[in-house]
Amino acid sequence: MATYTETPVRELPFIAGAPREPHSTTTFEAVNPANGEVIAHVADCDAVDIDRAVQASVAAQREWMSWDAGRRVGVLLRFADAVERHRDVLGETDTRNMGRVLREAQGDGAASARLIRYWAGQVDRMTGHQIPANPGHLSYTTREPLGVIGVIMPWNGPVGSFCSRVAPAIACGNAAVVKPSEMSPLSALRLAALLSEAGAPEGLVNVVTGGGATGAALAEHPGVGGVTFTGSVPTGRRIAHAAAETFKKTVLELGGKSPNIVFEDADLDAAGRGAVWGVFNNAGQVCVAGTRLLVQRSIAPAFIEQLARRAERIRVGDPMDAKTHMGPLASRQQFERVSHYLQIARDEGARVLSGGGRPQGAHSDGLFVEPTVLTEVSQSMRVAREEIFGPVLSVIVFEDEEEAVSLANDVEYGLSANIWTRDLGRMHRMAERIQAGTVWGNTMRLHHPTLWFGGIKASGQGSAYAEGAIEGATRVRRVTIRFDETAPMPAWNDLNV
Numbered sequence: 001m002a003t004y005t006e007t008p009v010r011e012l013p014f015i016a017g018a019p020r021e022p023h024s025t026t027t028f029e030a031v032n033p034a035n036g037e038v039i040a041h042v043a044d045c046d047a048v049d050i051d052r053a054v055q056a057s058v059a060a061q062r063e064w065m066s067w068d069a070g071r072r073v074g075v076l077l078r079f080a081d082a083v084e085r086h087r088d089v090l091g092e093t094d095t096r097n098m099g100r101v102l103r104e105a106q107g108d109g110a111a112s113a114r115l116i117r118y119w120a121g122q123v124d125r126m127t128g129h130q131i132p133a134n135p136g137h138l139s140y141t142t143r144e145p146l147g148v149i150g151v152i153m154p155w156n157g158p159v160g161s162f163c164s165r166v167a168p169a170i171a172c173g174n175a176a177v178v179k180p181s182e183m184s185p186l187s188a189l190r191l192a193a194l195l196s197e198a199g200a201p202e203g204l205v206n207v208v209t210g211g212g213a214t215g216a217a218l219a220e221h222p223g224v225g226g227v228t229f230t231g232s233v234p235t236g237r238r239i240a241h242a243a244a245e246t247f248k249k250t251v252l253e254l255g256g257k258s259p260n261i262v263f264e265d266a267d268l269d270a271a272g273r274g275a276v277w278g279v280f281n282n283a284g285q286v287c288v289a290g291t292r293l294l295v296q297r298s299i300a301p302a303f304i305e306q307l308a309r310r311a312e313r314i315r316v317g318d319p320m321d322a323k324t325h326m327g328p329l330a331s332r333q334q335f336e337r338v339s340h341y342l343q344i345a346r347d348e349g350a351r352v353l354s355g356g357g358r359p360q361g362a363h364s365d366g367l368f369v370e371p372t373v374l375t376e377v378s379q380s381m382r383v384a385r386e387e388i389f390g391p392v393l394s395v396i397v398f399e400d401e402e403e404a405v406s407l408a409n410d411v412e413y414g415l416s417a418n419i420w421t422r423d424l425g426r427m428h429r430m431a432e433r434i435q436a437g438t439v440w441g442n443t444m445r446l447h448h449p450t451l452w453f454g455g456i457k458a459s460g461q462g463s464a465y466a467e468g469a470i471e472g473a474t475r476v477r478r479v480t481i482r483f484d485e486t487a488p489m490p491a492w493n494d495l496n497v
């Protein structure tokens with residue numbers, strides 16, 4: 001597998017089991033955000049390339065479903081082993097492509113292998129029901145694949161995003177066309193090759209690189225039965241519109257502005273550690289980052305001070321260095337977006353308690369931003385309401401449970417929420433009243449393949465995990481057979497001849 005010793009390389013889309021010359025002749029650069037180095041020239045594929053990939057998927061899906069379930073399980077298990085074996089180079093690929101610290105990027109491969117094995121275990125569990133509805137009849141349902149799933153990915157956790165979307169799609173009997181983000185396309189190309197080597201039919205999973213137009217061509221393609229999209233709210237809206245034209249099923253995992261609510265009776269040390277990791281990990285480029293710290297007034301001064309001290313100890317720098325906590329932002333565009341929000345915060349009157357600029361000693365071409373804590377934030381400010389997707393924490397003080405609920409729910413998003421309290425009654429009351437698809441109590445961002453994960457409100461619909469992924473990748477067929485000829489039958493039964 002390529003380790004990028006000879007850079008920059010030319011990257012081709014992976015279609016029908018191999019890298020193929022694309023129809024499109026344009027390319028874009030993959031850039032290392034830690035130092036500005038161009039590491040690859042990547043094909044900017046067009047609608048013709050998407051169509052080729054969909055055609056390859058259609059044929060491969062038929063072959064895939066003609067195989068015995070045990071053989072399909074074998075492919076998934078070998079793929080999981082390969083992801084685990086290659087996790088170091090996969091992690092390095094992501095780190096060099098989008099700046100996530102190497103230790104965590106490599107951890108993503110191990111977690112992904114675990115998730116793929118979970119889906120291998122689901123292959124022969126795509127069952128329907130037998131329903132005792134009408135005497136003399138057999139009624140049953142079957143669960144069927146949609147055919148081809150379009151997977152459109154963001155850039156913030158490329159290996160994990162690929163595996164967590166592709167594994168359920170193929171476990172449910174589909175083929176997939178993956179459009180990775182133009183900011184981090186490289187690991188998806190490696191993963192598709194590994195899946196092919198694991199014995200998948202040629203074309204079962206294709207990777208077509210490109211930007212928004214390539215994604216749009218995939219979402220619009222009539223040969224695609226479902227789209228699983230992970231990304232921003234505006235793009236999610238466009239995809240939902242495109243999918244509606246041909247009635248595709250969609251799973252939409254969109255943005256967030258997740259509240260992290262700390263009550264005075266919480267384990268404040270754990271809450272402090274959780275709050276800092278929960279917002280600054282991956283330089284804040286995490287959909288469920290706890291970007292709004294809601295802290296109860298009685299403990300606010302001490303808690304905020306503790307938080308700022310922790311934030312100042314975060315080591316920002318070279319993501320390849322094992323001691324680094326936080327790397328650069330993933331792209332110039334993201335760097336400018338976060339810098340713009342820091343200016344908005346100042347203009348709106350928020351106080352920059354810590355951070356707020358470029359870290360000292362950072363590579364001059366690196367896209368680094370300090371972990372930033374904003375205080376004196378009010379609910380009406382943009383930094384309290386809009387997703388920044390960077391290392392910026394907005395702190396808001398509340399009086400009581402009622403106010404915490406009202407602040408937590410007063411945004412368009414509903415992805416996740418975190419609650420810290422030792423009062424069990426309060427924990428359950430809050431969990432019930434907060435508008436979020438996932439609620440964590442006294443912990444943050446804990447995932448598991450068996451657990452639903454999805455947003456509500458503008459944060460999306462459905463779940464790419466657990467039962468939601470099956471729902472999003474399959475449809476149900478009902479069959480009713482009258483086996484008893486004496487059983488009543490709906491017809492004009494008086495038309496005797």
Ligand code: NAD
Pocket residue numbers: 152153154155156179180181182210211212213214215216217219230231232233234235236238239252253254255256286287288387389415455460
């Ligand atoms: P984005 O919406 O800009 O892009 C996501 C993907 O959509 C990219 O591959 C892009 O090329 C593609 N795209 C752009 N325009 C398109 C169009 N018109 N049709 C089809 N595809 C199109 O998002 P991003 O900046 O890459 O990712 C950050 C966002 O993703 C944040 O909002 C974050 O919260 C969200 N996110 C959500 C989850 C989740 O599970 N809920 C996970 C990770 C990231």
